[in-house]
Structures are given as C-alpha cells and as structure tokens.
Amino acid sequence: MLLLGIDIGTSSVKVSVVDAATQQSVASAQYPDEESPIIALKPGWAEQSPDMWWQQAQQALALCHATGTYNADDIAAIGIAYQMHGLVLVDKQQKVLRNSIIWCDSRAVEIGDKAFDAIGHEKCLSHLLNSPGNFTASKLAWVKENEPEIYAKIDKIMLPGDFIAMKLTGDITTSVSALSEGIFFDFKTNQVSKDIVDYFGFDESLFPVINPVFSPHGYLLASVAEKLKLKAGIPVSYKSGDQPNNALSLNVLNPGEVAATAGTSGVIYGVSDQLAYDKQSRVNTFAHVNYAADEKRLGVLLCINGTGSMYRWAKNSFGGSLSYQQMNNEAAKAPVGSDGLRVLPFGNGAERMLNNKQVGAHLHGIDLNLHTQAHLFRAVQEGIACSFRYGLDIMRENGMNPTIIRAGKNNLFLSELFAQTFVNVTGVPVELYKNDGSVGAALGAGIGAGIFSSPEAAFEHMHPVQLIVPTNTESIQTVYQEWKTLLNKQLINN
Numbered sequence: 001m002l003l004l005g006i007d008i009g010t011s012s013v014k015v016s017v018v019d020a021a022t023q024q025s026v027a028s029a030q031y032p033d034e035e036s037p038i039i040a041l042k043p044g045w046a047e048q049s050p051d052m053w054w055q056q057a058q059q060a061l062a063l064c065h066a067t068g069t070y071n072a073d074d075i076a077a078i079g080i081a082y083q084m085h086g087l088v089l090v091d092k093q094q095k096v097l098r099n100s101i102i103w104c105d106s107r108a109v110e111i112g113d114k115a116f117d118a119i120g121h122e123k124c125l126s127h128l129l130n131s132p133g134n135f136t137a138s139k140l141a142w143v144k145e146n147e148p149e150i151y152a153k154i155d156k157i158m159l160p161g162d163f164i165a166m167k168l169t170g171d172i173t174t175s176v177s178a179l180s181e182g183i184f185f186d187f188k189t190n191q192v193s194k195d196i197v198d199y200f201g202f203d204e205s206l207f208p209v210i211n212p213v214f215s216p217h218g219y220l221l222a223s224v225a226e227k228l229k230l231k232a233g234i235p236v237s238y239k240s241g242d243q244p245n246n247a248l249s250l251n252v253l254n255p256g257e258v259a260a261t262a263g264t265s266g267v268i269y270g271v272s273d274q275l276a277y278d279k280q281s282r283v284n285t286f287a288h289v290n291y292a293a294d295e296k297r298l299g300v301l302l303c304i305n306g307t308g309s310m311y312r313w314a315k316n317s318f319g320g321s322l323s324y325q326q327m328n329n330e331a332a333k334a335p336v337g338s339d340g341l342r343v344l345p346f347g348n349g350a351e352r353m354l355n356n357k358q359v360g361a362h363l364h365g366i367d368l369n370l371h372t373q374a375h376l377f378r379a380v381q382e383g384i385a386c387s388f389r390y391g392l393d394i395m396r397e398n399g400m401n402p403t404i405i406r407a408g409k410n411n412l413f414l415s416e417l418f419a420q421t422f423v424n425v426t427g428v429p430v431e432l433y434k435n436d437g438s439v440g441a442a443l444g445a446g447i448g449a450g451i452f453s454s455p456e457a458a459f460e461h462m463h464p465v466q467l468i469v470p471t472n473t474e475s476i477q478t479v480y481q482e483w484k485t486l487l488n489k490q491l492i493n494n
Contacts, residue, residue, distance in 0.1 A: 001451060002026070002074045005442030006057055007242065008082040008160050010048070010102065010264045011035040013056040015064050016438035017075065020446050023461045025439050026070050029063035031056050035312065039099060044106035044349060044358060047099035050088050050163045057164060061228055072229055078168065078220065079238035079445030081245035081437045082161030084181050087139040092155040094166060098147070101139045104265070104305050104349040109356050111145070112138035119195045127186045128193060129298070131281035134350055136182030141200045157206050161239045169218025169236055172208040179210070180287040181241050187275055190293050213240055213289045214448035237448030242437055243267050244289045244299050249440025250406040250433055251459040253290055253297070258402035260430070262412035265348070266307030266384065268392055270300045270400040278398050282353045283391070289444065290455060300400055302391040306348035307384045308411055310361060313347070314380045318373055328415040331377035336475045338375045340365045342483050343383030344490060353391045357494050364486050384412065385421040386483040392426050406431045409465060424473045425480050431464040
C-alpha cells in the first residue's frame with residue numbers, strides 16, 4: 001500500500017510516494033528545477049499564481065511516475081502540505097479570481113495593526129493567540145478594501161493546500177489548524193472568530209466546511225484521476241501548512257518537542273499544551289495537526305522570512321556557476337566570524353519576530369582588501385544562524401526551552417557548516433532526519449485514511465541519521481553579540 005504526498009512550496013512543488021509498511025519513500029520528484037517566480041508588483045508585495053502550483057504539482061507527479069519504481073494503482077491516500085498564510089479566492093465556478101497573496105507579502109501590516117488596536121490587544125492575544133498582523137484575515141481585508149469588484153465575486157476563501165485539494169476532488173474544506181493560521185479562529189469559543197468577522201465585515205459563508213486535519217477532504221475525481229494516471233476515488237485525507245507538517249514529518253507531536261527548518265524561510269516550531277501567546281506577537285501560536293478541543297496541541301512558531309532566500313540571493317549575485325554544495329565548501333574555508341563580515345538576512349518582507357518591521361538585508365563591515373567569496377558565503381550562513389538564535393531567545397522568554405531540536409537533512413541543513421553553526425550559536429543539539437515535507441504529507445495521509453492506527457504508529461521506523469552537538473562555542477557567541485548589536489541599531493533606525 002502506497003501513500004502520495006504533495007508539498008506546495010514557494011520555490012517548487014515536491015511529491016513523494018511512500019510505502020506505508022516501511023514508511024520510506026520509494027520515489028520523489030520536484031518541479032521546476034529553477035525556483036518559481038514571486039510576483040512583486042510593488043515593494044513589499046509577494047504573489048504567486050495558484051494555477052501555477054497546480055501545473056507544477058501535475059508535472060512533479062509525472063516525473064515521479066516516470067521513475068518506474070512503483071505501481072500507481074497501489075496509491076491509497078493523498079496528503080497535501082503547503083506554504084502557510086497564502087490567500088486564494090475562487091468564485092462559484094471554482095475559478096481563481098486573482099493571484100494568491102502569499103505568506104511574505106507585507107501589504108496588510110497596517111490593516112492588521114489597526115484591527116489589533118480596535119479589537120483590543122488582550123482580547124486578540126487571549127482568543128486568537130496572535131495579533132491579526134500580516135496574516136490571511138488581514139490580506140482578505142485588503143482585497144475587500146482595495147479590490148471590491150473582486151471581493152464581491154468571492155464564493156470561498158482558501159489557503160494554498162485547500163486549493164490543490166479542490167483541484168483534485170472538486171470539494172472545498174478547511175480545518176481548525178488552517179483557520180488558526182489565517183487568524184480566523186477563536187480558541188476560547190472554538191469557532192470562527194466573531195471579533196474578526198465583525199470587525200472586517202466578512203460574510204461567514206466565505207469559509208469552507210471545517211474538517212479535522214486527519215480526515216477525508218474529498219475524493220479524487222475520475223476526470224482528474226485519468227489525467228494524473230491515478231485511481232479515481234482516492235481520498236485526500238490530510239492537509240496541513242508546511243510548518244505543522246514539517247513538525248509532523250519529524251514526529252514532533254507532543255508538548256516540549258521542537259522542530260526546525262531552513263528552506264526559503266526559517267522556522268523553529270515547538271508543541272505546547274497551553275493556550276499561551278507572546279505579548280508582542282513576535283512568535284505565533286496555531287492549532288497543531290493533532291489539535292482537539294479536549295486535548296489541546298498548539299504549535300508555537302518562530303519564522304524568519306529570509307533564510308534560504310538569502311542564500312539564494314548570495315548564489316545568484318556572487319556564486320556564478322557554483323552549486324550550493326560548492327558554496328558550502330567555499331564557506332568552510334573562511335574562519336569563524338568571517339573576519340568581521342556580518343549579514344542581517346531580513347530582506348524578504350516584514351519580519352514578525354521584529355515586530356513586523358521591514359528591516360531589509362544588510363552586509364556590514366566589508367573590507368575590500370580582505371573579504372572573499374568564501375567570507376561572504378560564510379557570513380550569510382552565520383547571519384542566518386544568528387537570526388535563529390535571536391528568535392529562539394524570544395521563544396525561551398515564552399516558556400519554550402528545547403533540549404534537542406529535530407530537523408530534516410535538507411535545504412540549509414545539508415551544509416555541515418550551517419548545521420554546526422546553528423547548534424553552536426543556539427546551544428541546542430540537533431537530530432537530523434531524512435524525512436521532508438512531501439514524505440510527511442504522505443504519512444499524514446496514511447493517518448487520515450486510517451492506514452496507521454495512530455500518528456505515532458506512522459513513525460515507528462523513523463530514526464535520526466545524524467546528531468550534532470555544540471563544540472567550540474565561545475567564538476560564535478562573540479559573533480552573535482556583535483551581530484545582535486548591529487541588528488538593534490538597525491531596529492532603532494528603522
């Protein structure tokens with residue numbers, strides 16, 4: 001019995017086919033090879049076409065089929081992971097009304113801040129566990145205010161994964177986890193937030209049917225199945241935002257467990273059983289994939305917008321024909337601290353952990369007679385690691401004190417230098433696993449379809465491939481304090 005996982009990322013779509021018995025991937029593919037475009041019509045804006053995601057998902061699945069390593073008729077369930085906080089709008093014919101306003105778009109910051117003040121800080125934080133900030137609800141309010149002709153045509157609002165599930169099944173559903181990531185859910189009343197709906201003037205008919213994360217969200221249409229070379233009627237039995245899904249893929253389900261990822265954005269994600277919140281909303285709390293009203297499981301999320309995107313910029317601007325692995329090899333030639341070169345990697349929109357400020361990316365201390373390509377690549381990796389430390393300290397202020405962090409051995413964690421720097425600057429050991437988001441989505445589908453008896457049963461064969469512990473931490477701690485001083489000066493001037 002096989003499981004199909006589809007991961008709708010910002011850069012590409014990845015699919016994996018997983019053997020339910022061994023819980024191992026038998027095939028995977030991603031599309032495209034180059035990174036998908038982000039449409040920025042104005043500074044701070046970021047959009048992508050939902051139809052592009054659907055085309056990419058089909059292409060990635062075709063590449064997966066082409067490996068010839070499995071019989072597609074054995075696929076019994078489909079799971080979807082997706083970039084969080086994006087806004088997708090469709091009309092009654094399920095036609096997309098505009099490009100998706102994606103997670104790193106900053107246009108709705110002011111709208112969210114005004115809602116925070118109007119509804120009341122204490123009420124927002126105690127009921128929503130977050131400020132409305134720059135999340136999906138505020139983005140929808142921006143459309144309502146600035147594109148009323150489009151708003152008037154909306155039948156349903158969705159997150160990116162809901163859209164892909166709709167294309168597969170014809171059904172539109174959501175979940176408490178999804179509603180909470182959009183800041184539409186009231187944790188005190190366990191329903192769509194009346195405060196948000198009333199303040200923004202939304203019609204509740206815009207929200208899809210609410211299903212559990214682990215449950216059928218529709219069944220594969222015959223017409224779509226034929227096109228995808230799959231069996232009709234396969235359930236889409238799991239949908240989750242990429243960060244809760246990343247945590248699931250690492251078997252991070254219980255209070256105190258913590259996951260990290262360093263893809264396009266960087267995230268530390270810890271599980272709690274408390275309805276807690278950061279008073280400044282610098283870290284955010286959402287319903288985890290296994291949240292239930294009677295057994296609360298919350299994901300406490302620290303996000304850095306520009307991690308992999310910062311390294312991609314370094315590659316495009318200074319890497320020439322070098323691969324990422326060759327960049328990593330070059331970076332390792334420079335000393336700890338990059339001979340004084342410091343990088344603030346905040347050039348991908350407003351940063352929630354910096355109180356929604358758009359600080360921008362900065363290179364400090366460039367010595368034209370000393371610094372080389374190797375210094376720059378190392379400084380970027382060190383700057384990203386320092387930003388993780390800065391965010392982890394905020395999480396520590398809010399009671400999240402991990403003794404070990406789990407991460408997938410992919411993206412920036414493929415760099416031995418970055419992984420060791422991350423561990424040294426945070427002071428927390430890291431376990432690396434081979435699972436990724438598409439494998440996690442496939443395993444989630446198995447849970448939702450009842451193929452696994454419990455979430456825990458889906459990971460009984462999972463073991464770490466590497467343990468990294470702190471070593472020689474003194475020098476990087478000095479680097480961090482210098483980096484933090486530079487950041488604080490920038491925040492004052494911003």
